[in-house]
Amino acid sequence: MSDFDRKGSETARAAWLYYQEDRTQGEIAQELRVSRSTVTRLLQRAKAEGLVRISLNVTAGTFEAERALERAWGLERARIVPDAADEATQQRWLGHAAAELLVQMVGDDAIVAVAGGATLLAMADALVGQHPLAGAQVVAMTGGLYNATPGADANDVTRRLGQCFAAPARPLLAPVSVRDEATALGLANDPGVRSALDLARKASLAVYGFGAAPGDSTLFRLGHITPDQQAFLRARGAVGDIACRWIDRDGQPVAPPPSIHPIGLSLDELKGIPQRLAVGGGALEQEVIHAGVRGGFVTTLVTDERNAGALLAKR
Known part of the structure; x- marks a missing residue:
């Protein structure tokens, strides 16, 4: 097989795996x-050589629902994707x-700030090619998750976006939370952590997902919160988290138990960032998506039909 044929075959196979098998x-x-x-x-070559042709197959009703969502909740932008049969497909869409x-x-x-x-890992995977930006920077706005899906940690997503935009990527080299105040204060005074958070506070755009109610959340499944801490949060009305900060159904902050000290931007600091792109969907995130929008944490929302309909029904 010639080098040309080998490259052509490899291009076609990569395109098939990506677009047909959702790999x-x-x-x-x-x-x-x-x-x-x-x-x-x-993948870029597959598009350039015409191996891949992407057609748009949506109904006018989707666009109308997006505009209705923007008007109802004062959003700058809304995007609605179809409901998927499984969680992995939903996250990809x-x-x-x-x-x-x-x-x-x-x-x-x-x-x-990221x-x-x-879901944000799926976003990073979908950023095919480079989109170089002059003077741009990407920074993690939460500490890291141990045992997370490979590539789904905030620092991993930050690095991927930095590569996409040919921009410096600043990690937040700390855990997402610690158990005692002394450790939290020590990390807050660490020069690397402090400089990363100072940069995140200056962000022009924040990108984040939603965490489901405490018992269903990634934080709980990965062991970052215990059953007792989960019960504490539920008893105080927590319906989920935004960037590892909990909120109630009205979008008001819920203070964590004394044994949880989050490392990252506060909700007030997040709300101070001019543009806030929030991404979430699925039945488990319905309450926290509504709470996040209601609390004013979202300027641009990407969600599924189920949650878009629920938001419109509450207006």
Whole structure:
């Protein structure tokens, strides 16, 4: 097989795996035994050579619902994706829509503050190619999650966005929360942590997902909160978290138990960032999505039909 034929076959295979089998770029890189950057180039080549043609198949009703959502809740932008049969597919669809919006919203000299999570990992996977920005910076706005899905940690997503925008990526080298106040104060005074948070506070755009109610959340499943802490939060009305900060059904902050000291931006600091792109969907996140929108934490929302309908029904 000639080098040309080999490259053509590899390009077609990468495109098939990505667009037909909904595989991530990381999974494709493993299967083809190439780097992730090579997969990105193969997908770009597939589009350029006409191997891939993307058609838009939506109804006018979707656009109308997006405009209605914007008007009802005072959002700058809303994007609605179809409801999916499973969580992984839903996250991919949400991630693709969020990636398209992110590229539109970010510009030169932007400072982008980023949280973690599986949906934001899907967004990073959907950012095919580079979109270089002059003077832009990307920074993590929460500490790291141990045992997270590979690539879904806030620092991992930050690095991926930095690569996409050819921008410096600043990690927040601390856990998402610690158990005692002394450790929290020590981390707050660490020069690296302090400088990362100072940069995040200056962000022009924040990108984050929603965490479900305490008993169903990623934080609980990964062991970052205990059953007793979960009960404490539920008893105080927590319906979920935004960037590892809990809120009630009205979008008001819920103070964590004394044994949880989050490391990252506060809700007030998040709300001070001019543009706030929030991404979430699925039945488990319905309450916290509504609470986040109601509390004024969202300027741009990417969600599914189920949650869009629920939001419109509450207006």
